[in-house]
Amino acid sequence: MATTRLEVDGLTAGYHGQPVLRDLSLHVNDGGAVGIIGPNGHGKTTLLRAISSLIPIMGGDIRLDGASIKGVRADRVVQQGVVHIPQGDLIFTELTVLKNLTMGAYLAPKSEIGSRLKGVFEIFPRLEERQGQMASTLSGGERRMLALGRGLMSAGRIMLIDEPSLGLAPIVVDQIYDVIRDLKAEGRTILIVEENISRIVDFADYVYLVDHGEFVWEGEPDELMRHEKILETYLGG
C-alpha cells in the first residue's frame, strides 16, 4: 500500500474571513502525481497557498506525513520539504537570475549550492547564459524556467506546481513538462494545478475537479476523458 505524503482533510480557507474553499479533502501518495483542474477563480491557487501556509486554515486540517501543519509558519512548511512553484512565477524581479536561484536554496547548506546550481543549469542552459541578468528583463518562458529552477534549488520532495503551462508556447510547455516528468520519475510527490486538460491527462495519475471551492468530481484521467458531460460543463468541451 502506498503511503500518504500530503493529506488535505475537510479544508476551509479563504481571504479576510470569507471562505473560498469549503470542506475540501484530497490526498497525494508518496511519489504520486495529482492534478487539480477547474475554471478560473474557483480556488485552485488558494488551495496551494493554504498548503504552503501562506494563508491561514479556517477549518479542517492539512497533514504532511501524518503531522498537522495547521498554524505552522510558511518557512517551516518549506523546511519540511514542500516546494511551491507559484502561479505568475513571483520571481524576484530586481535580483539577478543567479540570486533568484540561490534564494531557492535559502535553507540549504552552503556547500550544496554549487552542485544544485549545476543541476539546474543542466536542465535550463538558458538560465546559465543569463545568470547575471536582472530577472525583470526575462521573457515569459524564461521566467517560468527561473521559477521552476528556483524551486529545484531546494531539494524538497513535495512539489506544488501552479499552472506551469499558462501563457507559454506549446514548445516551451513541452520542455517544462519534460522537466516535471523527470521530477516524478525521481520519485518526488507532485500536486499540480493545470488548465490544459490534455497535459494533465497525460501526466497525472489522479485528478480532482474544483468548482466554487468544492471538489465536484475526482477520478483517474481516462475516466475524465470519457465523462462528456463534465468536459462540456467545466472545461468547454
Added chain:
Amino acid sequence: MTAFLVIFESGLSLGAMYAAASIALSLVWGSIGMLNMALGAMLAIGGYASFALVEYLPVPWWLGFLASLGVGFIAGAVLYYVTVKWMYRVPTFDTSIVIATVGVAIVIENLLVKIFTAYAKKQPFLVDDGILMGSVTMRYQSLINLGIALVIMLILSWYLNRTRAGTAILAVAQDRDAAQLMGVPVERIFLLVMVIAGVIAAASGVLLTAVIPMSPYVGHEPLLKAFIICVIAGLGNLPAAFVASFVLGWFESAVSYGAGARYGFPAMLVLVIIVLLWKPYGVFGRRRVTRV
C-alpha cells in the same frame, strides 16, 4: 563664487545629515512597507545616548558614538516587538503602523523630557575648526558627517548585495510571499531590518546633534525632510535616497541663501509636490522595492 561655496558647504553638511536618516527611513519603508514615524524619536535617542555617556560617565566621544549605535540597535528591536510583530499581518498595516509609531514617538519624547528636560543640550564634541576654501570655511564636522554617511551607505550596500541575510531582505522587499516560499522567516527579517535602521538612526542622531542643539524633539524636522527625500527618491531606493539627500541639502541651502532661511523648508515642499505630480512614484521610483 563665494555664494557658490557657501551653498556648497552648507548643503553638503545638511545633505550628510539627511542621508543617514533617509536611508534608515527608506530601508524600513521599502522592505516592511512601514512608514516609521518614530524615526525622529530614534534620532533623539541616539543623540542623547551618546551625550549622556560622554557627559556623565565620562567616556571618550568615539566610545559614546559606538555605544549609541548599540542603544539604537536595542531601540530598533523594541520598536519591532512593540509594533511590527503584532501588526504586519493586518490588512490596514500601512495606516495603522503610522498611528502606532506616532504613539511610540510621543512616549519616547516624553521619557526624554523627563530624563533630560526639554532644554537644549550641546553634544560635547563638536569639532569647531575647518579648512579655509577661499573665503569660506569647510567645517571639519561637515567632513566627518559626510564621511560617516558614506560609510553607512557603503556598508549597507555591501550587506544587502553580498550577504545571504541581505539578499533575503531584498527578496522580502520585492515579494514577501515568494520569499516565504523559499523558506525565509519574514518576522526575523523584519526584526533584522528594524535593528539595522535603529543603528543607522542612532548614528544619524549623533551626527545631527553635533551640529544643531539637541532637544527631545530634535528629530522632527529631519524626519519630515527624510520623508520628502524618500518620496522624491522613490520608496526603498537607497542610492537614490542618498543622492537626493545631497541634492535637497543644496537646494535648501540655495533657497536659504537667496531668499532667507525660512523659505528653505516651504520650497522643499513645493518641490516635492511638483515631483509627485510629474512622477507619482518618485524620480527613480517604483512601487515599494528596496534597491541597492
